[in-house]
Amino acid sequence: MRSPDPAALEDQLRGVLEPLVLEAGLEIDAVEVRTAGRRHAVKLVVDLPESSSATGIDLDVIARLSRAAAAELDPHEHLIEGSYTLEVTSPGVDRPLTRPRHWQRNFLRLARITLVGGDTLEARIGRAGDDRVEVALPGRKPELRELAYTEVENAQVQVEFKAAPAAEAALLGADDSSSDDSSDSNSSDESTDSANEENR
Template identity: 45%
Template structure:
């Protein structure tokens, strides 16, 4: 994709996405056979629901139909939220993932899997899980020392929010009894 097309797409789509209180994370244009493919990735502090992606897709489609930014050829439009395996590249990505486990590759080549406890302008406060029954340890990592970062999926971890919901259900059952 040419820089000019990328800039034109971002200029066209950013106001529409921002009006929905979303961040325009990425615009990707590629070819799929004879058709073009336009992938628009959006996110927010609360995440993005499927209905909002569908609504935004319709609005983006209408806006693109009025514009010549995609040219004359056919293209497929895909509007989605970032996947769980998306790299953490912006400050807001780390903030949104506070409390989650992340895999960091440091600039010195070391790899670290740790829970993000807090984020400020300079870096991250992490909790590194203990090995073989040892207690977790605290660690501070500056943004300048992070080469790559990505959220690690946890299938068995209960969030505090989930525990609260479970307690509410138990309280309701006790009240009914």
């Protein structure tokens, strides 16, 4: 039996794994399948729901979900021909900002933004709504700009090891404690919690 193409397989695996992920209080950010011959690498990326006030996912939760997902996939071995590895992980700092909640969770972080049309800019993320986000353009006197998500082709958070400049944080409506928290989370987000399972 031939496995379906990766896109179809990803959809099928999402349907199998989503109840488990929801039961763990998380949501699926992405399911990725890579194939090399008869071997498959299945990557399940999970994230906190929009309503969560937590700032990250505990590694123990990832590990438990990884074991549960591997057990859940065993009865569905007909979906994947050959052997496979399963990786359960949370999004890393290199994840593109594609949804409003991605912008909201990266308040005060510096992002490299490519606009539709090809122009690029580096700006600090401010308040994000359903349709648009405020950003501060760095400089001696930072400028506030509002971007509609439809204007953004691609955006990624940049790693920093210091707090957001006070002028930029103030322009975006943050107090000093928010700025300090942002700096701490920037450095901690460099690594991504993940767990792996080898199957068949």
